[in-house]
Amino acid sequence: MQQRTLGKTDLKVSAEGFGCMGLTSFYGAPAAENEAIDLIHKAIDLGVTFFDTAESYGPFLNEKLVGRALKGRRDSVVIATKFGWVWSVNGERSLNSRPDHIFKVVDESLQRLDTEYIDLYYQHRLDPQVPIEETVGALAELIKQGKIRHIGLSEVGPKTLRRAHAVHPITALQTEYSLWERDPEAEILPTLRELGIGFVAYSPLGRGFLTGEIKKVQDLDANDFRRSDPRFQGENFARNVELVELVRQLAATKHATPGQIALAWLLHKGNDIVPIPGTKRLKYLEENIAATEIALSPEEMSQLEASIGKSAGARYSETGMRAISRD
Template identity: 50%
Template sequence: MASLPLVPRTKLGSQGLEVSKQGLGCMGMSYMYGPPKPEPDMIELIRYAVDSGVTFLDTSDVYGPHTNEILIGKALKGGYREKVQIATKFGIGKKDGKTDIRGDPEYVRACCEGSLKRLDVECIDLFYAHRIDTRVPIEVTVGEMKKLVEEGKVKYIGLSEASASTIRRAHAVHPITAVQLEWSLWSRDLEEEILPTCRELGIGIVPYSPLGRGFFSAGPQLFDNLAEGDMRKNFPRWKPENLEENKKIFARVSEMAAKKGCTPAQLALAWVYHQGDDVVPIPGTTKKENFNQNVRALSVKLTREEMAELESYASADVVKGDRHVSMGTTWINSETPPLSSWKAK
């Protein structure tokens, strides 16, 4: 098999963080996509990724919960910590069996301390608010994150699924290094407002699920092979009535991929890479062969005409079903109260 291409380095945001141009989303190793995968295999995969030049590792305290951070902590033993940039997140918990989004200062601090312990590191490279607590002014949440930076527990801070106005308010308190949002050929709702806001402020973009949660990797047949407990079974785009229409998107992407001499996954991922130097996708995988395929997407070149053609295949009016099972917790609903309301308490 041909050797993997060199994974370039890039500046993520304008605050000084440098990462590999491709990251590794680690969620599926422990959470959401069926049962947790064997720990020894996942440690081997993480180390293989780092040795291959993919050094930007993405996790969260909710993955497991907690077990994904512990897994990464184990994988980084033996000299690997110095080679990587760790991104983790806080903000999604459970209360009375339901999802509970929190961004109050006490919770922010407790989550950071917990993540440091589980990862077994002295400092988190990039600490995100995973979702926005709409009960707490974003200035309060980011104010506590700023304190963690000043104390040396966190190097850089980010937001995930935040609206343009929320990003702007947060950035006024402390520079935001990166914003993480779902972005792929068929999930493009960030492009109108969020993308230009981030570029104006010098904030990097970290697309999660750049392969459409596996849709552009395995195609619509993936749904038939999902393991018990795989949350994708509940996602709107995978429902039979929507999947029947969405199959046509995969077929058209596959046709272009065949002409380009690459896989549909590589073509979809290359489209994300071509969005700009400030974009660092974090495709996740649990298999070495899929990881290799993702890295080779870095070598796929697209013309403007090919980009436009791909976009026409998966335009908003073509894609059927919402991108997330709970759109209410995405950036669309991330406005927080004014700071004055918090001071009054």
């Protein structure tokens, strides 16, 4: 697989990464551990070098799984993980990006991942109680200590990016971006390119919607978080099914799946963009990786963009949207 460089750095990753979240969390029943590890190994065999996890996935279970899966292969992969969420004794979640907290939880992530360093360490969500300068200053200290190698942010806007980058170069921003979530194009992508920061696109398949495989919400597991996702509800769902049908039409002419077309579109939006689709199934892993070989003409790109309107519904619940910063 082709490699891409994140930001103005020496961090090279596969053009398509692997989002590990769904192996343990949020998307229904977790994968069996042996199957999840086999899937990660297969991804490596197919050229994937970039694996994304977070302490909050599980919580903590995902990092442990990734650590076990990558044992013995550490030198050939790039590991990205995230900090920032904390849980109370009754399971409620809040944000904490104070330096003392970061210094504590990085060691815990290193232990779970069974590694001496983290390649890319993201702040999972902006903590409104802690100036971004303090958070990035703490992360810069971790680079000096050799515990992390690059700093990332997630779901922040241009002003925060500039403030953070002034303290220490930011290597990558992770934000949702896909054919039906194009909000980053207005201000975020131009800012990233001005500053020389890479873009890691999560949910590049619209949480599975753009694959065309989800026919009705009832097909999802009872504990799948998408059952409460506004885009999967009622009239929103019906409208979004129509959008997927337009992708399907182009896919048929390219002898590809709708998901492959959605990924190919994103890969064509710039060499500074790295999507990180996730899956529990080998079939979809192979399909996703094959999308890196699909060529789309400028006319096909324009056709897709003109035909796919704005998706219906917010991308998270009201609570989830409150954690998204666009400052």
